[in-house]
Amino acid sequence: MSDQQRQLSLNAFIYPAGHHESAWRHPLTTPERLYDVSYFQEIARTAEAAKLDAIFFADGPALRSDVEHGAAGALEPITLLTAIATATERIGLIATASTTYFEPYNLARLFASLDHISRGRAGWNIVTTGTDVAAANFGLSSHPDHADRYARAREFVDATVKLWDSWEDDAILIDKAAGIYADPSKIHEINYVGRHLRVRGPFNAPRSPQGHPVLVQAGASNEGRAFAGQYAEAIFTAHQRLSDGQAFYADVKQRAVQFGRNPEHVKILPGISPFLGDTEAEARDLEREFNELTSPEYGIAQLEALTGSSVRHLDLDAPVPAGLFGDAGDVTDNKQSRLQVIAGIVERENPTLRGLLHRLAGARGHRVVVGTPVQVADTIEEWFTQGAADGFNVMPPYYPGGLEVFAQKVVPILQERGLFRTEYSGTTLRDHFGLPRPESQYADAPGTVAL
Amino acid sequence: MSDQQRQLSLNAFIYPAGHHESAWRHPLTTPERLYDVSYFQEIARTAEAAKLDAIFFADGPALRSDVEHGAAGALEPITLLTAIATATERIGLIATASTTYFEPYNLARLFASLDHISRGRAGWNIVTTGTDVAAANFGLSSHPDHADRYARAREFVDATVKLWDSWEDDAILIDKAAGIYADPSKIHEINYVGRHLRVRGPFNAPRSPQGHPVLVQAGASNEGRAFAGQYAEAIFTAHQRLSDGQAFYADVKQRAVQFGRNPEHVKILPGISPFLGDTEAEARDLEREFNELTSPEYGIAQLEALTGSSVRHLDLDAPVPAGLFGDAGDVTDNKQSRLQVIAGIVERENPTLRGLLHRLAGARGHRVVVGTPVQVADTIEEWFTQGAADGFNVMPPYYPGGLEVFAQKVVPILQERGLFRTEYSGTTLRDHFGLPRPESQYADAPGTVAL
Numbered sequence: 062m063s064d065q066q067r068q069l070s071l072n073a074f075i076y077p078a079g080h081h082e083s084a085w086r087h088p089l090t091t092p093e094r095l096y097d098v099s100y101f102q103e104i105a106r107t108a109e110a111a112k113l114d115a116i117f118f119a120d121g122p123a124l125r126s127d128v129e130h131g132a133a134g135a136l137e138p139i140t141l142l143t144a145i146a147t148a149t150e151r152i153g154l155i156a157t158a159s160t161t162y163f164e165p166y167n168l169a170r171l172f173a174s175l176d177h178i179s180r181g182r183a184g185w186n187i188v189t190t191g192t193d194v195a196a197a198n199f200g201l202s203s204h205p206d207h208a209d210r211y212a213r214a215r216e217f218v219d220a221t222v223k224l225w226d227s228w229e230d231d232a233i234l235i236d237k238a239a240g241i242y243a244d245p246s247k248i249h250e251i252n253y254v255g256r257h258l259r260v261r262g263p264f265n266a267p268r269s270p271q272g273h274p275v276l277v278q279a280g281a282s283n284e285g286r287a288f289a290g291q292y293a294e295a296i297f298t299a300h301q302r303l304s305d306g307q308a309f310y311a312d313v314k315q316r317a318v319q320f321g322r323n324p325e326h327v328k329i330l331p332g333i334s335p336f337l338g339d340t341e342a343e344a345r346d347l348e349r350e351f352n353e354l355t356s357p358e359y360g361i362a363q364l365e366a367l368t369g370s371s372v373r374h375l376d377l378d379a380p381v382p383a384g385l386f387g388d389a390g391d392v393t394d395n396k397q398s399r400l401q402v403i404a405g406i407v408e409r410e411n412p413t414l415r416g417l418l419h420r421l422a423g424a425r426g427h428r429v430v431v432g433t434p435v436q437v438a439d440t441i442e443e444w445f446t447q448g449a450a451d452g453f454n455v456m457p458p459y460y461p462g463g464l465e466v467f468a469q470k471v472v473p474i475l476q477e478r479g480l481f482r483t484e485y486s487g488t489t490l491r492d493h494f495g496l497p498r499p500e501s502q503y504a505d506a507p508g509t510v511a512l
Numbered sequence: 513m514s515d516q517q518r519q520l521s522l523n524a525f526i527y528p529a530g531h532h533e534s535a536w537r538h539p540l541t542t543p544e545r546l547y548d549v550s551y552f553q554e555i556a557r558t559a560e561a562a563k564l565d566a567i568f569f570a571d572g573p574a575l576r577s578d579v580e581h582g583a584a585g586a587l588e589p590i591t592l593l594t595a596i597a598t599a600t601e602r603i604g605l606i607a608t609a610s611t612t613y614f615e616p617y618n619l620a621r622l623f624a625s626l627d628h629i630s631r632g633r634a635g636w637n638i639v640t641t642g643t644d645v646a647a648a649n650f651g652l653s654s655h656p657d658h659a660d661r662y663a664r665a666r667e668f669v670d671a672t673v674k675l676w677d678s679w680e681d682d683a684i685l686i687d688k689a690a691g692i693y694a695d696p697s698k699i700h701e702i703n704y705v706g707r708h709l710r711v712r713g714p715f716n717a718p719r720s721p722q723g724h725p726v727l728v729q730a731g732a733s734n735e736g737r738a739f740a741g742q743y744a745e746a747i748f749t750a751h752q753r754l755s756d757g758q759a760f761y762a763d764v765k766q767r768a769v770q771f772g773r774n775p776e777h778v779k780i781l782p783g784i785s786p787f788l789g790d791t792e793a794e795a796r797d798l799e800r801e802f803n804e805l806t807s808p809e810y811g812i813a814q815l816e817a818l819t820g821s822s823v824r825h826l827d828l829d830a831p832v833p834a835g836l837f838g839d840a841g842d843v844t845d846n847k848q849s850r851l852q853v854i855a856g857i858v859e860r861e862n863p864t865l866r867g868l869l870h871r872l873a874g875a876r877g878h879r880v881v882v883g884t885p886v887q888v889a890d891t892i893e894e895w896f897t898q899g900a901a902d903g904f905n906v907m908p909p910y911y912p913g914g915l916e917v918f919a920q921k922v923v924p925i926l927q928e929r930g931l932f933r934t935e936y937s938g939t940t941l942r943d944h945f946g947l948p949r950p951e952s953q954y955a956d957a958p959g960t961v962a963l
Contacts, residue, residue, distance in 0.1 A: 137625035197712035261648035
């Protein structure tokens with residue numbers, strides 16, 4: 062980093078028809094292609110042509126509310142990324158998966174296999190999942206509470222990384238003449254015993270090209286930040302204001318240092334949803350077009366799901382009561398972190414319910430930026446140079462056009478300013494993010510395999 | 513079927529370097545490519561060029577024994593098949609997955625996604641998994657017993673098919689003008705409540721191209737046969753003798769009829785591992801080459817794992833004691849079905865331990881056929897026309913060459929005899945197997961979604 066300008070990381074966060082909640086209704090989108098793998102392969106190739114670091118998929122093991130008005134249902138992201146891996150060469154591939162509703166051995170296999178198939182481009186966005194509808198799909202009457210979910214998440218990640226490490230890099234010998242396939246002293250049982258999970262191992266595949274997939278995380282609660290400081294190599298976060306982004310950035314980097322980690326190996330990537338126009342007025346008109354396609358009914362269901370508060374009794378055109386979503390200063394559990402963003406909007410902007418719904422329609426609480434390519438590049442540069450971001454999870458309001466215009470208009474400005482690569486310098490997601498390939502924690506440990 | 517000759521189904525069962533346990537040591541194989549997706553994509557294209565119905569992968573969530581002498585570790589099969597889907601057009605894609613160690617919602621998503629991505633080529637080989645080493649990877653001190661595993665398997669398949677059916681085929685409307693994405697009356701909670709599993713649903717993806725992936729099954733115990741008769745659309749089975757194959761075939765078809773099913777929609781596919789030569793002597797020499805590369809130590813570990821009996825105290829060159837693996841007539845639980853095959857070999861052939869190890873080295877108890885292409889085609893035709901098989905799971909002793917020679921030498925003979933297609937007539941695995949596309953069980957049911 063010393064003899065070269067610090068570089069932005071940019072991911073394309075792929076969301077069916079786009080991040081704006083009525084994207085599927087706009088003439089610019091093709092929702093009839095949402096279950097067609099070629100649609101996503103084309104988007105990934107656009108992102109790769111622009112030299113982005115990665116594509117990113119959200120996920121949850123349940124159908125989200127209101128299928129009548131929202132583009133619902135999606136391909137499973139790990140298989141989808143596998144199909145995308147075969148249609149691309151360099152771009153990183155990040156999928157979200159839940160530590161609450163998977164078993165470590167199964168999930169470790171899916172991600173390691175994606176890392177092998179993509180030759181080192183896999184990333185796992187670790188979430189604990191926050192909804193009762195998911196719980197009901199897994200035999201639970203209610204969702205485990207926040208602290209239990211994070212306790213399991215820590216055990217899950219510990220066990221999973223041990224599985225990924227359990228074959229040392231040089232375990233496979235393939236000595237045909239001697240009949241020795243692998244060196245059993247380099248393949249280790251992990252014998253993980255936690256309060257929530259027990260996993261013996263060893264893993265049933267060799268160590269993957271990146272050592273292990275990049276660990277990504279997205280929770281901004283206190284628990285989430287502690288978890289991020291300890292484990293995350295990239296963090297996806299939501300902030301509306303530079304000052305909030307700076308405070309979060311400083312806090313998480315500091316936590317990483319406390320865990321003995323190099324803070325440069327923790328990439329902080331706020332979400333940003335750009336509405337772009339050749340003029341600011343044109344951009345505003347485009348945003349208005351999308352907002353006019355929203356359904357208050359859908360927006361209310363989304364807002365209630367996000368906040369856990371009932372709002373359907375409120376007048377759409379009256380100001381939202383102050384404090385309805387709590388105090389913006391509080392961050393106590395996972396849901397609170399997004400709630401804090403919403404409470405902050407209510408506190409600062411005093412919107413009507415309709416106004417708040419429009420504010421959230423863009424990207425569910427992530428920052429929507431409306432302007433010219435130069436204006437969007439300026440705010441990216443500002444956050445990047447002012448200690449609020451190492452890069453961004455770019456959330457185009459509509460796909461594929463919203464990514465194309467970002468790639469064609471904004472990326473070249475960032476490249477001209479020396480802030481973003483013009484060619485990939487490496488082949489793996491770790492290379493793009495500037496992260497080291499971790500050594501196996503079992504390197505030089507005595508073998509323990511005895512099956 | 514009436515105005516056209518009955519056609520064979522042929523799958524290529526892909527097994528790392530080949531089904532013979534020392535395949536990886538033979539000069540014909542390239543074990544250094546076993547974690548390289550292009551190796552498997554090339555094999556799949558060979559199978560597709562020969563117009564085979566499907567490729568098939570085994571799986572288990574644990575490292576199998578003896579990594580020192582066996583080609584151990586593998587890519588996860590659902591992701592691997594997804595990568596293969598993008599490199600092929602027509603061939604079916606069957607992966608094994610365990611009902612004991614997965615959750616229905618997660619597994620349903622992976623297979624439905626594979627079916628969407630491949631445009632209707634997915635099959636699920638349903639297994640309950642029979643090993644304690646797997647249990648230890650999922651926090652259990654011992655493996656659930658056979659009856660419990662099958663009870664869970666039934667619930668698992670019931671719940672999974674309901675999830676796949678929960679979006680009716682015409683649920684998605686995409687009416688941009690009216691803002692109606694889907695018809696909620698056509699998306700159903702499944703509210704599955706069993707003794708082992710509870711799943712609310714709905715699923716979070718539309719119904720897949722095949723309605724649902726083809727259900728494949730491989731257990732030949734009494735429980736396994738009952739399960740197959742009720743659920744399986746294709747059955748992978750192991751028999752050494754025509755008479756055993758005929759008895760199994762008649763039994764399972766009859767069970768299907770008892771469940772009110774059309775027996776033509778239950779395809780019975782024994783395993784067959786062909787060693788091919790231009791002369792029978794050449795084929796025998798090739799088999800001998802492979803057998804000479806076996807390690808008795810490895811074979812003993814495999815045999816003990818397969819049978820649960822200790823054999824390492826026996827003299828390699830003395831006959832195996834009669835009855836060591838029980839009575840060949842008994843079929844009581846899952847392990848017994850493979851045990852029965854082995855007990856039958858001991859009973860009929862009175863082999864030395866070394867001889868038995870060689871007998872099993874070829875394909876772990878599946879039938880090894882050694883001969884010319886005409887001889888192999890003859891036995892395939894015999895079993896197919898004499899009521900023992902609807903086709904075969906072909907298990908080449910070595911990859912990729914063992915499949916290539918089968919494709920180049922045996923398939924054309926079967927085609928000349930009118931027993932096997934020369935072109936695909938459809939695009940889905942159901943088309944290849946001659947299976948109907950099932951209607952959703954919720955078609956015409958009142959909508960129940962209320963999230």
